[in-house]
Amino acid sequence: MMAKAVAGDVNPYIPKPVTIITVKNESLETKTLRLKLYNWRLSFVPGQFVQLLLPGVGEAPFCIASSQLDQKHIDLTIIRRGILTTSVHYLRPGDAVGIRGPLGKPFPLDAFVGKDLLIVATGIGIAALKSLIIYAIENRKKFNDVTLLYGARFLEDIVYRDELKEWEKSINVVITLSKAPPEWRGLRGRVTDHLGSLRLGKGTVAAVCGSPAVMSSIADALVKHGISSGDIYVSLERHMKCGIGKCARCIIPGGKHVCIDGPVFRVADISIGAIGE
Amino acid sequence: MRKALFCCLAGETMIKISKQELLQIPSLLSAMGYRVIAPIRAGGVVKLAPLGPDDQPEVEYIRIINSPKKFLLPDDESLFRYRSTATITSYGLKIRFPTAEGPCPVTILPEYLPIRERLAFFGIHQCMVSSVRYLDKVMMSDPADPYYKNRREGMFIAELDCDEGDEYCMCRTLGTYKIPAGYADIQMRKSSSGYLVNAASEAGKELLSRLKKQDAQGAYPKPVPKMVNDFELVARDEQEIDAKGAPKSLEACTLCAACTVTCPTCYCMDIEDKFSLVDPSNVSRMRTRMSCQRKCYSAIAGGTAFLHAKEERFKWRVKHKFPFSINAFKLVGCTGCGNCVAYCPAGVDFREFVGRRVA
Numbered sequence: 001m002m003a004k005a006v007a008g009d010v011n012p013y014i015p016k017p018v019t020i021i022t023v024k025n026e027s028l029e030t031k032t033l034r035l036k037l038y039n040w041r042l043s044f045v046p047g048q049f050v051q052l053l054l055p056g057v058g059e060a061p062f063c064i065a066s067s068q069l070d071q072k073h074i075d076l077t078i079i080r081r082g083i084l085t086t087s088v089h090y091l092r093p094g095d096a097v098g099i100r101g102p103l104g105k106p107f108p109l110d111a112f113v114g115k116d117l118l119i120v121a122t123g124i125g126i127a128a129l130k131s132l133i134i135y136a137i138e139n140r141k142k143f144n145d146v147t148l149l150y151g152a153r154f155l156e157d158i159v160y161r162d163e164l165k166e167w168e169k170s171i172n173v174v175i176t177l178s179k180a181p182p183e184w185r186g187l188r189g190r191v192t193d194h195l196g197s198l199r200l201g202k203g204t205v206a207a208v209c210g211s212p213a214v215m216s217s218i219a220d221a222l223v224k225h226g227i228s229s230g231d232i233y234v235s236l237e238r239h240m241k242c243g244i245g246k247c248a249r250c251i252i253p254g255g256k257h258v259c260i261d262g263p264v265f266r267v268a269d270i271s272i273g274a275i276g277e
Numbered sequence: 278m279r280k281a282l283f284c285c286l287a288g289e290t291m292i293k294i295s296k297q298e299l300l301q302i303p304s305l306l307s308a309m310g311y312r313v314i315a316p317i318r319a320g321g322v323v324k325l326a327p328l329g330p331d332d333q334p335e336v337e338y339i340r341i342i343n344s345p346k347k348f349l350l351p352d353d354e355s356l357f358r359y360r361s362t363a364t365i366t367s368y369g370l371k372i373r374f375p376t377a378e379g380p381c382p383v384t385i386l387p388e389y390l391p392i393r394e395r396l397a398f399f400g401i402h403q404c405m406v407s408s409v410r411y412l413d414k415v416m417m418s419d420p421a422d423p424y425y426k427n428r429r430e431g432m433f434i435a436e437l438d439c440d441e442g443d444e445y446c447m448c449r450t451l452g453t454y455k456i457p458a459g460y461a462d463i464q465m466r467k468s469s470s471g472y473l474v475n476a477a478s479e480a481g482k483e484l485l486s487r488l489k490k491q492d493a494q495g496a497y498p499k500p501v502p503k504m505v506n507d508f509e510l511v512a513r514d515e516q517e518i519d520a521k522g523a524p525k526s527l528e529a530c531t532l533c534a535a536c537t538v539t540c541p542t543c544y545c546m547d548i549e550d551k552f553s554l555v556d557p558s559n560v561s562r563m564r565t566r567m568s569c570q571r572k573c574y575s576a577i578a579g580g581t582a583f584l585h586a587k588e589e590r591f592k593w594r595v596k597h598k599f600p601f602s603i604n605a606f607k608l609v610g611c612t613g614c615g616n617c618v619a620y621c622p623a624g625v626d627f628r629e630f631v632g633r634r635v636a
Contacts (some may be wrong), residue, residue, distance in 0.1 A: 011423045011550075013562070056358070056560050058550050060578070082578030191343050212581060240579045241548040241567075246415065246422050248545040248597070249567065249574065253515065256603030 012244050014099030016040060020091055021073070026159035030124060031089060031194030032065065032077045035099065041071035042102060043110065044132035047235060047264040049244045052076060052088075060084045061240050063128035063263070065101065066137060074099075075128035077159065103243040104263050106206060107132055109232060115205050118198065118227075120218055126150055126159060128235045128263075129209050137170050146171040147198060151191035151210075152178050153220045165190055174198070190214075191193040192221040199246030200225045207264075209235040216275040219267045230268040234275055237263070291497050292490040299336065302435060302465075303328050308482075308631050311397035311433050314348055316341050316601035325401070331520070335359050335398050339443045340619060344541030345398055345409050349428050356424065356548070356562045361482050397433035403444075403502075404614035406460050407453040408541030414606040415544055424564075433480055435461030438466035443634055444505040444542040447628050451510075453612045454502050464497065473497060508632035513609075515600040523588040524630050530587050534568035536594065536617035536625070542610050545569060545595075569593050595627055 004257055026032050042050075049063045060082075066075035078088045091097070092152040121129050136146045143150075148171055152158050155177060167173055176187035176194055187194055204227050210219050215234050222232050236248035240259040250258035252274040256265070267275075303313045315334035317326045323338040323346065375584040397482075398405075399493040401413045409429075416425035434454060448454045456464060462481035466475050475497040477483045512518050537543040567574055570590050584590050594617075602610035618626050 011357075011418050032561075056550050056552055059548065085578055126500075128544035210581075220303075235579055238575075241546065244420050244422075244543075246420065246546070247548065247567070248415075249547075251597065251601055251605075252595075255515075259604065 002056075004125070012100070013242070013261065015051065015059075015100045017096050018074075018099050018175055019096045020093050022093055023091060026077060026161075027157055029080045030159050032159075033072050033088070033091065034066075035076065035097070037072055040072060042069050042099075044068055044102035044131075045106035046075075046135045047104035047106035047128075048098045048104050049243075049263060050076070051103065051240075052066060052075070053098035053100070054084055054087050054091075057087045058084050059241070061099075061103070061243060061259075061263075062254075063131070065127045065130035066134070067138065068131060069138065075130075077124070077130065079124040079127075083266070100243060104259055105261065107264050108122070109135065112205050114144065115144045115203050116199075116201070117143045117147070118200065118204050118206040118222075119148045120206060120208045120210070120222075121145070121148070121230055122151040122158070122191055122214050123153070123157065123188075123207035125211070125215075125235070129207055130160065131262065133167060133171070139165060141169055142158070142251075145199070147174065148172070149174045149191050149194065149198070151176045151178065153177065155184060157222070189244055192218055195221055195225050200227055202226070202228075205231045205233070207233045212237065212275060216272050219272065219275060223267075228268070230266060232267040233264050234267060235263050236265060236275065289475055289497065290485055291473060291475045291478055291493045292485055292488060293468070293471055293493045293499065294450045294474055294488060294490060296336070298488060298490075299474075300474045300487075301332035302398075302463075302484065302538040303334055306397045306399065306433060306435070308487075309397075309433075309484065310395060311381075312394045314345075316401070320520040327399070327628070328399070334400055336437060336516070338443070340438065340614075340616070341405070341635065342616070342620065344405050344539075344614075346397075346412065346541050346543055348396060349409070349412060349425060351546055354424065354564045356450050356564050358559065358561050358583065360499070360558055361562070366616055370585055373489045389413065393504065395433070397435065399435045400465070401434065401438040401454075402437060402439040402614075403447050403454045404439075404612040406434055406456055406577055407448075408462055408614070409434065409604070411542045411608055411610055412544060412610035414608050418606070424628040433484075434461045435463045435465065435481075435484075437456040440467070440500065441501055441503045442505065443615070443619070445619040446502075446504055446613060447506075447508055447611075447615055447632070448500060448633065449504045450508045451609060451611060453609075455499075457608070464613060466498070469634070477598045484531065492621050496624055506628075507635040508628050509635050510631055511633045512631050513599040513603070515596055518592055518596055518600070518631070523591060524625060526623060526625045527588060527591055530591065530621075530625055531623065532587055532590065533622060534542060534629075535620050535622065537568040537570060539565070539578070539616035541612060541614055542598070543568070543633040545574065569597065591625065591630075594612060595631060599631065 018037050020033050021036045023033040049061045053059045062076045064074050066079045071140040075206045078085050080089050082084050154168045176189050206222050237259050238258040240250040242249040243259045245257045245260040306313045314330045315328045316323045319487045322342045323335050324342045416422040429543045462478040463476050476485045544568045549562045550560050598610040
């Protein structure tokens with residue numbers, strides 16, 4: 001039998017227009033766009049994403065990188081990697097783009113309450129976790145210890161420099177560079193090298209985002225350090241086209257759709273092969 | 278409404294007609310306001326196509342090269358059109374909108390007209406009816422795809438029973454020769470003298486009343502189709518598929534994607550903006566077919582792809598049909614029509630991979 005009609009029969013493929021109000025250079029290849037929504041509000045939960053439409057170029061999914069309290073603006077941090085993201089770098093304040101969303105399942109924030117929160121981000125993966133970091137700071141009393149372990153390759157690759165200084169006041173921020181310059185005084189090496197120096201235990205939940213290959217090695221290392229795979233959450237990346245489970249482009253091993261069952265997954269619910277390449 | 282439940286057999290009407298009268302059914306359907314799509318023999322193959330006034334529908338066939346998917350989810354479909362102020366410059370496409378001060382200066386005005394025509398499929402076999410059921414599961418799950426839903430609602434299916442498959446068929450193994458309740462408005466089958474027609478919905482009964490025939494006695498027969506090769510499924514779990522070696526014939530595979538093109542349930546798609554270089558501001562958001570056999574299917578920005586070798590892509594296709602669909606939609610995605618085997622130029626037979634030949 002056929003399913004019932006969707007409430008309101010809204011066409012989920014049609015984006016809503018937004019305009020860019022500021023463009024901030026985060027690093028050589030990374031920019032943060034601040035988008036203004038007109039006459040509508042976007043209420044989202046950290047971990048959800050939007051489909052950004054560049055007129056004439058196409059659509060791509062990006063995690064929202066701003067506070068959920070501000071429903072009239074959203075931030076998207078975008079690194080120049082493909083065709084669409086290169087076009088994004090030519091955008092200027094005043095340009096209009098379209099967004100669809102919020103889409104996907106967010107972080108289960110209620111399950112994090114009262115626990116130690118470890119946020120592991122590598123490279124541009126921090127953009128997908130920024131809304132969670134902001135949430136943790138805004139609701140600092142809900143959590144026990146909050147640690148951000150941020151790994152980048154070069155010193156120039158570090159994004160959110162202003163925010164990181166701000167965040168250090170309320171949460172524990174650890175930055176490590178795998179290809180650090182000689183003058184770098186902080187930690188060196190990969191994020192997995194420094195998990196041992198953190199206090200990890202049964203009451204810790206971890207949120208991880210990075211490149212696919214790195215994420216699976218981080219998940220492995222976290223399990224070795226005593227965090228159960230049921231307490232590790234990863235935010236996966238796939239090039240979803242529709243965002244509503246119809247195009248089948250984002251299916252991961254196990255048959256789950258990243259767009260509707262994710263992008264946030266519990267490592268226990270998916271195979272490690274689903275994370276990596 | 279044709280969507281009404283009709284679980285009891287007492288609600289069904291059966292008549293006996295000649296072949297001449299059977300071939301009149303498409304014109305009766307057009308008279309009822311449907312756009313009739315029927316199998317037509319052309320260019321050495323039988324394919325589903327909109328039936329013109331002079332076309333003769335083919336009723337004595339085993340295999341069609343396309344499927345209802347071609348009409349329910351067209352290969353190239355405009356989702357909506359909008360205007361941008363994009364211009365082509367010497368260094369590529371330049372998108373520029375007026376500066377935003379005050380209210381949003383740009384509105385994406387999607388020009389989208391819902392299609393109002395009702396489709397009627399005449400003379401499709403059980404495997405193709407099962408493919409509509411699978412596409413329904415995918416496209417009508419929340420949130421429903423509005424374009425698919427539009428075409429699917431008020432659709433008429435006149436199913437023609439297939440009693441004997443060819444060497445590529447596998448519907449007996451998968452049980453897809455049974456018509457799920459509510460999926461065929463009328464069922465037709467060849468009998469010793471002419472054809473038996475069984476109506477199972479209100480629309481089907483209306484059609485039968487237009488044929489002006491006496492009700493026939495007896496029950497509508499439901500035999501199991503004969504298969505040339507019989508298989509039993511041995512690998513339908515993800516682990517089992519992963520553990521198996523790829524079939525030898527896969528060496529000859531050129532990743533031409535004929536398997537996914539002819540498959541009645543392969544619904545993967547790409548959505549992209551298309552515009553003419555003459556008028557770049559007039560953009561169409563197009564939905565086109567995509568195949569898991571292509572590299573760009575799994576590629577993400579930066580060039581990372583998740584499916585590399587053709588063995589992985591072959592297994593991905595099989596996994597999408599079996600474990601992934603069972604997990605996500607509680608339904609096997611393969612209807613056993615055998616199109617991917619019959620039209621594969623390399624002779625890759627997935628049945629040998631997931632199943633075992635039964636003597």
